[in-house]
Amino acid sequence: AQSVTQPDIHITVSEGASLELRCNYSYGATPYLFWYVQSPGQGLQLLLKYFSGDTLVQGIKGFEAEFKRSQSSFNLRKPSVHWSDAAEYFCAVDAGTGNQFYFGTGTSLTVIP
Amino acid sequence: NAGVTQTPKFRILKIGQSMTLQCTQDMNHNYMYWYRQDPGMGLKLIYYSVGAGITDKGEVPNGYNVSRSTTEDFPLRLELAAPSQTSVYFCASTSRWVPYEQYFGPGTRLTVT
Structure with missing residues:
Protein backbone atom coordinates (compact mmCIF):
# COMPACT_ATOMS: atom_id res chain seq x y z
CA ALA A 1 0.00 0.00 0.00
CA GLN A 2 1.05 3.53 -0.64
CA SER A 3 2.21 5.63 2.27
CA VAL A 4 3.70 9.01 2.97
CA THR A 5 6.14 9.70 5.79
CA GLN A 6 7.03 13.07 7.18
CA PRO A 7 9.66 12.23 9.79
CA ASP A 8 9.70 15.65 11.46
CA ILE A 9 6.65 16.37 13.57
CA HIS A 10 7.78 19.85 14.51
CA ILE A 11 10.55 22.15 13.27
CA THR A 12 11.65 25.52 14.63
CA VAL A 13 13.73 27.90 12.53
CA SER A 14 14.82 31.48 12.87
CA GLU A 15 13.41 34.06 10.52
CA GLY A 16 15.73 34.41 7.54
CA ALA A 17 17.17 30.93 7.93
CA SER A 18 16.80 28.23 5.32
CA LEU A 19 14.23 25.47 5.64
CA GLU A 20 13.95 21.89 4.49
CA LEU A 21 10.96 19.70 5.27
CA ARG A 22 11.32 16.03 4.53
CA CYS A 23 8.87 13.74 2.78
CA ASN A 24 9.30 10.10 1.80
CA TYR A 25 6.78 8.02 -0.03
CA SER A 26 6.23 4.39 -0.66
CA TYR A 27 4.87 3.55 -4.08
CA GLY A 28 5.85 1.20 -6.88
CA ALA A 29 5.81 3.72 -9.70
CA THR A 30 6.36 7.44 -9.80
CA PRO A 31 3.36 9.00 -8.16
CA TYR A 32 2.04 12.51 -8.39
CA LEU A 33 3.46 14.48 -5.47
CA PHE A 34 2.16 17.54 -3.70
CA TRP A 35 2.96 19.87 -0.85
CA TYR A 36 0.16 21.69 0.93
CA VAL A 37 0.25 24.34 3.65
CA GLN A 38 -2.36 24.83 6.34
CA SER A 39 -2.50 28.00 8.39
CA PRO A 40 -4.25 27.80 11.77
CA GLY A 41 -8.00 27.40 11.39
CA GLN A 42 -7.77 27.28 7.62
CA GLY A 43 -8.10 24.72 4.89
CA LEU A 44 -5.19 23.36 2.89
CA LEU A 76 10.34 20.99 0.45
CA ARG A 77 12.80 23.88 0.71
CA LYS A 78 12.87 27.60 1.15
CA PRO A 79 16.08 29.63 1.23
CA SER A 80 14.88 32.29 3.66
CA VAL A 81 11.92 31.76 5.96
CA HIS A 82 9.50 34.54 6.84
CA TRP A 83 7.45 34.73 10.03
CA SER A 84 4.31 34.27 7.93
CA ASP A 85 5.52 30.81 6.90
CA ALA A 86 4.64 29.44 10.33
CA ALA A 87 2.03 26.79 9.58
CA GLU A 88 1.44 23.06 9.16
CA TYR A 89 2.88 21.48 6.03
CA PHE A 90 1.58 18.32 4.44
CA CYS A 91 3.12 16.14 1.80
CA ALA A 92 0.68 14.15 -0.31
CA VAL A 93 0.81 11.43 -2.92
CA ASP A 94 -1.66 10.50 -5.61
CA ALA A 95 -1.29 7.15 -7.34
CA GLY A 96 -2.60 8.69 -10.52
CA THR A 97 -6.22 7.66 -10.41
CA GLY A 98 -7.67 10.66 -8.63
CA ASN A 99 -9.15 8.53 -5.91
CA GLN A 100 -6.07 7.26 -4.10
CA PHE A 101 -4.74 10.29 -2.34
CA TYR A 102 -2.53 9.88 0.73
CA PHE A 103 -1.34 12.55 3.14
CA GLY A 104 1.57 12.54 5.51
CA THR A 105 0.97 13.35 9.15
CA GLY A 106 2.28 16.87 8.72
CA THR A 107 5.17 18.98 9.95
CA SER A 108 4.45 21.96 12.15
CA LEU A 109 6.76 24.90 11.48
CA THR A 110 7.51 27.55 14.08
CA VAL A 111 9.43 30.65 13.05
CA ILE A 112 11.22 32.61 15.75
CA PRO A 113 12.34 36.23 15.37
CA ASN B 1 -15.76 31.46 -8.09
CA ALA B 2 -16.31 30.61 -4.44
CA GLY B 3 -14.37 27.34 -4.82
CA VAL B 4 -15.27 24.75 -2.19
CA THR B 5 -17.62 25.88 0.55
CA GLN B 6 -18.55 24.01 3.70
CA THR B 7 -21.24 24.56 6.30
CA PRO B 8 -21.38 24.80 9.23
CA LYS B 9 -17.96 26.01 10.41
CA PHE B 10 -18.47 24.77 13.95
CA ARG B 11 -20.91 22.36 15.55
CA ILE B 12 -21.35 20.67 18.90
CA LEU B 13 -23.35 17.45 18.95
CA LYS B 14 -24.52 15.25 21.76
CA ILE B 15 -23.81 11.54 21.58
CA GLY B 16 -26.38 9.80 19.40
CA GLN B 17 -27.47 12.90 17.51
CA SER B 18 -27.34 13.12 13.75
CA MET B 19 -26.23 15.84 11.41
CA THR B 20 -25.23 16.56 7.84
CA LEU B 21 -22.11 18.44 6.85
CA GLN B 22 -22.65 20.33 3.63
CA CYS B 23 -20.10 20.71 0.85
CA THR B 24 -20.53 22.55 -2.43
CA GLN B 25 -18.11 23.35 -5.21
CA ASP B 26 -18.64 25.64 -8.18
CA MET B 27 -15.70 24.52 -10.32
CA ASN B 28 -17.58 21.74 -12.15
CA HIS B 29 -15.22 19.18 -10.66
CA ASN B 30 -16.10 15.54 -11.04
CA TYR B 31 -14.16 14.24 -8.05
CA MET B 32 -15.10 15.15 -4.51
CA TYR B 33 -13.73 13.94 -1.18
CA TRP B 34 -14.37 14.01 2.53
CA TYR B 35 -11.46 13.89 4.97
CA ARG B 36 -11.18 14.06 8.70
CA GLN B 37 -8.17 15.60 10.40
CA ASP B 38 -7.16 14.55 13.88
CA PRO B 39 -4.16 16.06 15.70
CA GLY B 40 -0.92 14.40 14.66
CA MET B 41 -2.73 12.06 12.28
CA GLY B 42 -2.81 14.00 9.05
CA LEU B 43 -5.86 13.67 6.86
CA LYS B 44 -7.77 10.45 6.51
CA LEU B 45 -10.11 9.85 3.58
CA ILE B 46 -13.67 9.04 4.64
CA TYR B 47 -15.54 8.83 1.33
CA TYR B 48 -15.03 10.01 -2.19
CA SER B 49 -17.06 10.40 -5.35
CA VAL B 50 -15.96 10.34 -8.98
CA GLY B 51 -19.20 11.80 -10.28
CA ALA B 52 -22.88 12.29 -9.61
CA GLY B 53 -24.45 9.07 -8.41
CA ILE B 54 -21.10 7.37 -7.70
CA THR B 55 -19.57 7.14 -4.26
CA ASP B 56 -17.04 4.87 -2.62
CA LYS B 57 -15.48 4.28 0.77
CA GLY B 58 -12.13 5.64 1.78
CA GLU B 59 -9.89 4.63 4.64
CA VAL B 60 -12.23 5.46 7.57
CA PRO B 61 -15.89 5.24 6.41
CA ASN B 62 -17.50 3.70 9.50
CA GLY B 63 -20.14 5.91 11.08
CA TYR B 64 -20.60 8.07 7.99
CA ASN B 65 -22.70 8.13 4.85
CA VAL B 66 -22.58 10.21 1.71
CA SER B 67 -24.62 10.90 -1.37
CA ARG B 68 -23.89 12.68 -4.64
CA SER B 69 -27.04 13.66 -6.45
CA THR B 70 -25.46 16.61 -8.29
CA THR B 71 -21.99 17.52 -9.50
CA GLU B 72 -21.86 20.45 -7.11
CA ASP B 73 -22.93 18.92 -3.79
CA PHE B 74 -21.43 16.17 -1.66
CA PRO B 75 -22.99 16.06 1.81
CA LEU B 76 -21.59 13.92 4.63
CA ARG B 77 -24.04 12.38 7.06
CA LEU B 78 -23.33 11.33 10.63
CA GLU B 79 -26.17 9.14 11.84
CA LEU B 80 -25.32 8.40 15.47
CA ALA B 81 -22.62 10.75 16.64
CA ALA B 82 -19.90 9.32 18.86
CA PRO B 83 -17.04 11.06 20.70
CA SER B 84 -14.59 9.36 18.31
CA GLN B 85 -16.05 11.50 15.53
CA THR B 86 -14.81 14.68 17.17
CA SER B 87 -12.56 16.06 14.47
CA VAL B 88 -12.11 18.67 11.80
CA TYR B 89 -13.75 17.69 8.54
CA PHE B 90 -12.55 18.87 5.16
CA CYS B 91 -14.23 18.60 1.82
CA ALA B 92 -12.14 18.73 -1.34
CA SER B 93 -12.66 18.52 -5.06
CA THR B 94 -10.61 18.02 -8.19
CA SER B 95 -11.12 17.84 -11.91
CA ARG B 96 -10.60 14.64 -13.83
CA TRP B 97 -7.44 16.02 -15.41
CA VAL B 98 -4.00 14.94 -14.24
CA PRO B 99 -2.46 15.95 -11.93
CA TYR B 100 -5.30 15.67 -9.51
CA GLU B 101 -4.52 18.61 -7.31
CA GLN B 102 -7.22 19.01 -4.73
CA TYR B 103 -8.99 22.18 -3.73
CA PHE B 104 -10.06 22.26 -0.10
CA GLY B 105 -12.88 23.88 1.74
CA PRO B 106 -12.26 25.78 5.01
CA GLY B 107 -13.33 22.87 7.21
CA THR B 108 -15.97 22.06 9.79
CA ARG B 109 -14.91 21.66 13.42
CA LEU B 110 -17.17 19.09 15.06
CA THR B 111 -17.25 18.23 18.74
CA VAL B 112 -19.29 15.31 20.06
CA THR B 113 -19.91 15.29 23.80
Missing part, protein backbone atom coordinates in the same frame (compact mmCIF):
# COMPACT_ATOMS: atom_id res chain seq x y z
CA GLN A 45 -3.56 25.41 0.16
CA LEU A 46 -1.47 23.88 -2.61
CA LEU A 47 2.18 25.01 -2.56
CA LEU A 48 3.50 22.99 -5.45
CA LYS A 49 3.17 19.73 -7.34
CA TYR A 50 5.25 17.28 -9.33
CA PHE A 51 4.03 14.81 -11.90
CA SER A 52 6.75 14.59 -14.54
CA GLY A 53 9.67 16.41 -16.11
CA ASP A 54 12.11 18.60 -14.22
CA THR A 55 12.65 17.13 -10.78
CA LEU A 56 13.01 20.55 -9.18
CA VAL A 57 9.66 22.29 -9.02
CA GLN A 58 8.88 25.82 -8.01
CA GLY A 59 5.83 26.78 -6.04
CA ILE A 60 4.16 29.74 -4.49
CA LYS A 61 5.56 31.86 -1.66
CA GLY A 62 9.16 31.12 -2.67
CA PHE A 63 9.00 27.38 -1.96
CA GLU A 64 10.57 24.68 -4.08
CA ALA A 65 10.76 20.91 -3.87
CA GLU A 66 13.00 18.30 -5.39
CA PHE A 67 11.88 14.84 -6.44
CA LYS A 68 14.52 12.18 -5.95
CA ARG A 69 13.42 8.87 -7.34
CA SER A 70 16.39 6.94 -5.89
CA GLN A 71 15.49 8.10 -2.39
CA SER A 72 11.69 8.12 -2.83
CA SER A 73 11.75 11.62 -1.48
CA PHE A 74 10.11 14.93 -2.24
CA ASN A 75 11.61 17.45 0.19
Whole structure:
Protein backbone atom coordinates (compact mmCIF):
# COMPACT_ATOMS: atom_id res chain seq x y z
CA ALA A 1 0.00 0.00 0.00
CA GLN A 2 1.05 3.53 -0.64
CA SER A 3 2.21 5.63 2.27
CA VAL A 4 3.70 9.01 2.97
CA THR A 5 6.14 9.70 5.79
CA GLN A 6 7.03 13.07 7.18
CA PRO A 7 9.66 12.23 9.79
CA ASP A 8 9.70 15.65 11.46
CA ILE A 9 6.65 16.37 13.57
CA HIS A 10 7.78 19.85 14.51
CA ILE A 11 10.55 22.15 13.27
CA THR A 12 11.65 25.52 14.63
CA VAL A 13 13.73 27.90 12.53
CA SER A 14 14.82 31.48 12.87
CA GLU A 15 13.41 34.06 10.52
CA GLY A 16 15.73 34.41 7.54
CA ALA A 17 17.17 30.93 7.93
CA SER A 18 16.80 28.23 5.32
CA LEU A 19 14.23 25.47 5.64
CA GLU A 20 13.95 21.89 4.49
CA LEU A 21 10.96 19.70 5.27
CA ARG A 22 11.32 16.03 4.53
CA CYS A 23 8.87 13.74 2.78
CA ASN A 24 9.30 10.10 1.80
CA TYR A 25 6.78 8.02 -0.03
CA SER A 26 6.23 4.39 -0.66
CA TYR A 27 4.87 3.55 -4.08
CA GLY A 28 5.85 1.20 -6.88
CA ALA A 29 5.81 3.72 -9.70
CA THR A 30 6.36 7.44 -9.80
CA PRO A 31 3.36 9.00 -8.16
CA TYR A 32 2.04 12.51 -8.39
CA LEU A 33 3.46 14.48 -5.47
CA PHE A 34 2.16 17.54 -3.70
CA TRP A 35 2.96 19.87 -0.85
CA TYR A 36 0.16 21.69 0.93
CA VAL A 37 0.25 24.34 3.65
CA GLN A 38 -2.36 24.83 6.34
CA SER A 39 -2.50 28.00 8.39
CA PRO A 40 -4.25 27.80 11.77
CA GLY A 41 -8.00 27.40 11.39
CA GLN A 42 -7.77 27.28 7.62
CA GLY A 43 -8.10 24.72 4.89
CA LEU A 44 -5.19 23.36 2.89
CA GLN A 45 -3.56 25.41 0.16
CA LEU A 46 -1.47 23.88 -2.61
CA LEU A 47 2.18 25.01 -2.56
CA LEU A 48 3.50 22.99 -5.45
CA LYS A 49 3.17 19.73 -7.34
CA TYR A 50 5.25 17.28 -9.33
CA PHE A 51 4.03 14.81 -11.90
CA SER A 52 6.75 14.59 -14.54
CA GLY A 53 9.67 16.41 -16.11
CA ASP A 54 12.11 18.60 -14.22
CA THR A 55 12.65 17.13 -10.78
CA LEU A 56 13.01 20.55 -9.18
CA VAL A 57 9.66 22.29 -9.02
CA GLN A 58 8.88 25.82 -8.01
CA GLY A 59 5.83 26.78 -6.04
CA ILE A 60 4.16 29.74 -4.49
CA LYS A 61 5.56 31.86 -1.66
CA GLY A 62 9.16 31.12 -2.67
CA PHE A 63 9.00 27.38 -1.96
CA GLU A 64 10.57 24.68 -4.08
CA ALA A 65 10.76 20.91 -3.87
CA GLU A 66 13.00 18.30 -5.39
CA PHE A 67 11.88 14.84 -6.44
CA LYS A 68 14.52 12.18 -5.95
CA ARG A 69 13.42 8.87 -7.34
CA SER A 70 16.39 6.94 -5.89
CA GLN A 71 15.49 8.10 -2.39
CA SER A 72 11.69 8.12 -2.83
CA SER A 73 11.75 11.62 -1.48
CA PHE A 74 10.11 14.93 -2.24
CA ASN A 75 11.61 17.45 0.19
CA LEU A 76 10.34 20.99 0.45
CA ARG A 77 12.80 23.88 0.71
CA LYS A 78 12.87 27.60 1.15
CA PRO A 79 16.08 29.63 1.23
CA SER A 80 14.88 32.29 3.66
CA VAL A 81 11.92 31.76 5.96
CA HIS A 82 9.50 34.54 6.84
CA TRP A 83 7.45 34.73 10.03
CA SER A 84 4.31 34.27 7.93
CA ASP A 85 5.52 30.81 6.90
CA ALA A 86 4.64 29.44 10.33
CA ALA A 87 2.03 26.79 9.58
CA GLU A 88 1.44 23.06 9.16
CA TYR A 89 2.88 21.48 6.03
CA PHE A 90 1.58 18.32 4.44
CA CYS A 91 3.12 16.14 1.80
CA ALA A 92 0.68 14.15 -0.31
CA VAL A 93 0.81 11.43 -2.92
CA ASP A 94 -1.66 10.50 -5.61
CA ALA A 95 -1.29 7.15 -7.34
CA GLY A 96 -2.60 8.69 -10.52
CA THR A 97 -6.22 7.66 -10.41
CA GLY A 98 -7.67 10.66 -8.63
CA ASN A 99 -9.15 8.53 -5.91
CA GLN A 100 -6.07 7.26 -4.10
CA PHE A 101 -4.74 10.29 -2.34
CA TYR A 102 -2.53 9.88 0.73
CA PHE A 103 -1.34 12.55 3.14
CA GLY A 104 1.57 12.54 5.51
CA THR A 105 0.97 13.35 9.15
CA GLY A 106 2.28 16.87 8.72
CA THR A 107 5.17 18.98 9.95
CA SER A 108 4.45 21.96 12.15
CA LEU A 109 6.76 24.90 11.48
CA THR A 110 7.51 27.55 14.08
CA VAL A 111 9.43 30.65 13.05
CA ILE A 112 11.22 32.61 15.75
CA PRO A 113 12.34 36.23 15.37
CA ASN B 1 -15.76 31.46 -8.09
CA ALA B 2 -16.31 30.61 -4.44
CA GLY B 3 -14.37 27.34 -4.82
CA VAL B 4 -15.27 24.75 -2.19
CA THR B 5 -17.62 25.88 0.55
CA GLN B 6 -18.55 24.01 3.70
CA THR B 7 -21.24 24.56 6.30
CA PRO B 8 -21.38 24.80 9.23
CA LYS B 9 -17.96 26.01 10.41
CA PHE B 10 -18.47 24.77 13.95
CA ARG B 11 -20.91 22.36 15.55
CA ILE B 12 -21.35 20.67 18.90
CA LEU B 13 -23.35 17.45 18.95
CA LYS B 14 -24.52 15.25 21.76
CA ILE B 15 -23.81 11.54 21.58
CA GLY B 16 -26.38 9.80 19.40
CA GLN B 17 -27.47 12.90 17.51
CA SER B 18 -27.34 13.12 13.75
CA MET B 19 -26.23 15.84 11.41
CA THR B 20 -25.23 16.56 7.84
CA LEU B 21 -22.11 18.44 6.85
CA GLN B 22 -22.65 20.33 3.63
CA CYS B 23 -20.10 20.71 0.85
CA THR B 24 -20.53 22.55 -2.43
CA GLN B 25 -18.11 23.35 -5.21
CA ASP B 26 -18.64 25.64 -8.18
CA MET B 27 -15.70 24.52 -10.32
CA ASN B 28 -17.58 21.74 -12.15
CA HIS B 29 -15.22 19.18 -10.66
CA ASN B 30 -16.10 15.54 -11.04
CA TYR B 31 -14.16 14.24 -8.05
CA MET B 32 -15.10 15.15 -4.51
CA TYR B 33 -13.73 13.94 -1.18
CA TRP B 34 -14.37 14.01 2.53
CA TYR B 35 -11.46 13.89 4.97
CA ARG B 36 -11.18 14.06 8.70
CA GLN B 37 -8.17 15.60 10.40
CA ASP B 38 -7.16 14.55 13.88
CA PRO B 39 -4.16 16.06 15.70
CA GLY B 40 -0.92 14.40 14.66
CA MET B 41 -2.73 12.06 12.28
CA GLY B 42 -2.81 14.00 9.05
CA LEU B 43 -5.86 13.67 6.86
CA LYS B 44 -7.77 10.45 6.51
CA LEU B 45 -10.11 9.85 3.58
CA ILE B 46 -13.67 9.04 4.64
CA TYR B 47 -15.54 8.83 1.33
CA TYR B 48 -15.03 10.01 -2.19
CA SER B 49 -17.06 10.40 -5.35
CA VAL B 50 -15.96 10.34 -8.98
CA GLY B 51 -19.20 11.80 -10.28
CA ALA B 52 -22.88 12.29 -9.61
CA GLY B 53 -24.45 9.07 -8.41
CA ILE B 54 -21.10 7.37 -7.70
CA THR B 55 -19.57 7.14 -4.26
CA ASP B 56 -17.04 4.87 -2.62
CA LYS B 57 -15.48 4.28 0.77
CA GLY B 58 -12.13 5.64 1.78
CA GLU B 59 -9.89 4.63 4.64
CA VAL B 60 -12.23 5.46 7.57
CA PRO B 61 -15.89 5.24 6.41
CA ASN B 62 -17.50 3.70 9.50
CA GLY B 63 -20.14 5.91 11.08
CA TYR B 64 -20.60 8.07 7.99
CA ASN B 65 -22.70 8.13 4.85
CA VAL B 66 -22.58 10.21 1.71
CA SER B 67 -24.62 10.90 -1.37
CA ARG B 68 -23.89 12.68 -4.64
CA SER B 69 -27.04 13.66 -6.45
CA THR B 70 -25.46 16.61 -8.29
CA THR B 71 -21.99 17.52 -9.50
CA GLU B 72 -21.86 20.45 -7.11
CA ASP B 73 -22.93 18.92 -3.79
CA PHE B 74 -21.43 16.17 -1.66
CA PRO B 75 -22.99 16.06 1.81
CA LEU B 76 -21.59 13.92 4.63
CA ARG B 77 -24.04 12.38 7.06
CA LEU B 78 -23.33 11.33 10.63
CA GLU B 79 -26.17 9.14 11.84
CA LEU B 80 -25.32 8.40 15.47
CA ALA B 81 -22.62 10.75 16.64
CA ALA B 82 -19.90 9.32 18.86
CA PRO B 83 -17.04 11.06 20.70
CA SER B 84 -14.59 9.36 18.31
CA GLN B 85 -16.05 11.50 15.53
CA THR B 86 -14.81 14.68 17.17
CA SER B 87 -12.56 16.06 14.47
CA VAL B 88 -12.11 18.67 11.80
CA TYR B 89 -13.75 17.69 8.54
CA PHE B 90 -12.55 18.87 5.16
CA CYS B 91 -14.23 18.60 1.82
CA ALA B 92 -12.14 18.73 -1.34
CA SER B 93 -12.66 18.52 -5.06
CA THR B 94 -10.61 18.02 -8.19
CA SER B 95 -11.12 17.84 -11.91
CA ARG B 96 -10.60 14.64 -13.83
CA TRP B 97 -7.44 16.02 -15.41
CA VAL B 98 -4.00 14.94 -14.24
CA PRO B 99 -2.46 15.95 -11.93
CA TYR B 100 -5.30 15.67 -9.51
CA GLU B 101 -4.52 18.61 -7.31
CA GLN B 102 -7.22 19.01 -4.73
CA TYR B 103 -8.99 22.18 -3.73
CA PHE B 104 -10.06 22.26 -0.10
CA GLY B 105 -12.88 23.88 1.74
CA PRO B 106 -12.26 25.78 5.01
CA GLY B 107 -13.33 22.87 7.21
CA THR B 108 -15.97 22.06 9.79
CA ARG B 109 -14.91 21.66 13.42
CA LEU B 110 -17.17 19.09 15.06
CA THR B 111 -17.25 18.23 18.74
CA VAL B 112 -19.29 15.31 20.06
CA THR B 113 -19.91 15.29 23.80
